[in-house]
Amino acid sequence: MNRFKNILCAVDFDESAPMVLNFAREIAIQNNAALSVLHVAPLPLNATEFSPIPLDPYPVWEKAARAQLEKLAAVHLEERGVTYKIETRSGEAAQGILAYAREMNADLIVLATHGRKGLAHLVIGSVTERVIRGAEQPVLVMRPNQPAVH
Amino acid sequence: MPLPFRRILCPIDFSDNSLDALDIAASIVRGNAGVLFVLHVVPMAIPPTGMPPYVSIYDEEAAKQRLNEIAGQRLAGLKHELLIQLGEPARRIVDCMKAKAADLVVTGTHGRRGMSHVLLGSVAEFVVRRAACPVLVIRQAHKEKNPLGHTTAPQSGHG
Numbered sequence: 373m374n375r376f377k378n379i380l381c382a383v384d385f386d387e388s389a390p391m392v393l394n395f396a397r398e399i400a401i402q403n404n405a406a407l408s409v410l411h412v413a414p415l416p417l418n419a420t421e422f423s424p425i426p427l428d429p430y431p432v433w434e435k436a437a438r439a440q441l442e443k444l445a446a447v448h449l450e451e452r453g454v455t456y457k458i459e460t461r462s463g464e465a466a467q468g469i470l471a472y473a474r475e476m477n478a479d480l481i482v483l484a485t486h487g488r489k490g491l492a493h494l495v496i497g498s499v500t501e502r503v504i505r506g507a508e509q510p511v512l513v514m515r516p517n518q519p520a521v522h
Numbered sequence: 523m524p525l526p527f528r529r530i531l532c533p534i535d536f537s538d539n540s541l542d543a544l545d546i547a548a549s550i551v552r553g554n555a556g557v558l559f560v561l562h563v564v565p566m567a568i569p570p571t572g573m574p575p576y577v578s579i580y581d582e583e584a585a586k587q588r589l590n591e592i593a594g595q596r597l598a599g600l601k602h603e604l605l606i607q608l609g610e611p612a613r614r615i616v617d618c619m620k621a622k623a624a625d626l627v628v629t630g631t632h633g634r635r636g637m638s639h640v641l642l643g644s645v646a647e648f649v650v651r652r653a654a655c656p657v658l659v660i661r662q663a664h665k666e667k668n669p670l671g672h673t674t675a676p677q678s679g680h681g
Contacts, residue, residue: 374549375524395526395656402524402553485650504631504650504659510546511659512525513650 375403380478382410382469382503385440388484388516393448395514396482400454407456408476409445412468413437434460466502473507482512524553527626527656533561533615533649536588539630541596543660547628548597550658558602559622562589563611582606612648619653628658 381396383389393409400407416433438460449456461468473481485500504511532547534540544560551558564581589604603622607614619627631646650657 398526402526507661512656513659514656515653
């Protein structure tokens with residue numbers, strides 16, 4: 373049986389996060405796969421004010437994201453006994469997702485689309501679109517407000 | 523490739539990319555005893571002159587044969603349903619998704635129409651936008667990175 377071995381779940385901190393995490397968890401359990409949870413934090417406009425010398429592997433603006441991600445993962449993943457890894461990046465979301473997918477050798481990308489920037493039902497997020505276009509691996513696109521697993 | 527879905531719709535246009543998607547859909551269905559709906563839409567040209575839409579009966583027959591052939595090769599022993607529809611592919615796919623209460627759509631990114639490396643296929647894009655259920659988008663396989671490791675002999679990979 374073929375199975376997915378490295379699943380990348382890209383999470384945004386909106387109402388879609390629990391759904392995406394739950395789905396990714398189910399898929400990881402079914403496939404006995406390693407799950408990596410990624411959030412790409414947008415670079416703050418004043419990013420240059422921070423020290424150019426990276427004394428800290430995680431920039432300040434990623435720390436908040438990391439904390440939030442850990443909280444989400446604790447609720448949706450930890451109690452269900454999935455082994456997972458948390459990763460934060462900063463910059464443009466689609467680029468960050470694609471770069472990390474390559475790096476971790478992902479064989480499936482799970483993410484939600486939310487068309488926040490336009491007519492909600494007709495527009496898929498530009499991030500989603502760019503990920504689909506750029507990804508070499510299958511991309512599972514979820515919509516918020518989809519019924520839960522099973 | 524187990525995924526938590528049981529009613530899977532896979533629209534195909536007989537392009538290699540769509541057949542890759544079909545293989546992946548089939549392996550998901552195998553993984554959890556689901557049912558696979560394989561849809562082919564025979565494109566219907568609507569002439570601008572007000573003439574009635576024209577579909578060659580031969581196109582439909584040929585599509586049916588091809589679909590049966592593919593099902594025989596790739597979907598042996600799998601619960602599946604073959605569907606043929608006429609009309610505009612993207613809309614028919616979305617209609618079918620609803621009619622069959624699909625909980626996952628597996629689709630390639632582009633089929634036979636050009637610009638394949640630059641654009642997300644217009645059909646795939648429409649489907650992702652309109653879908654009420656999750657959509658698994660399979661990009662044109664780079665042969666060595668194809669998750670199934672093959673494109674032409676689907677049976678060999680399913681242990």
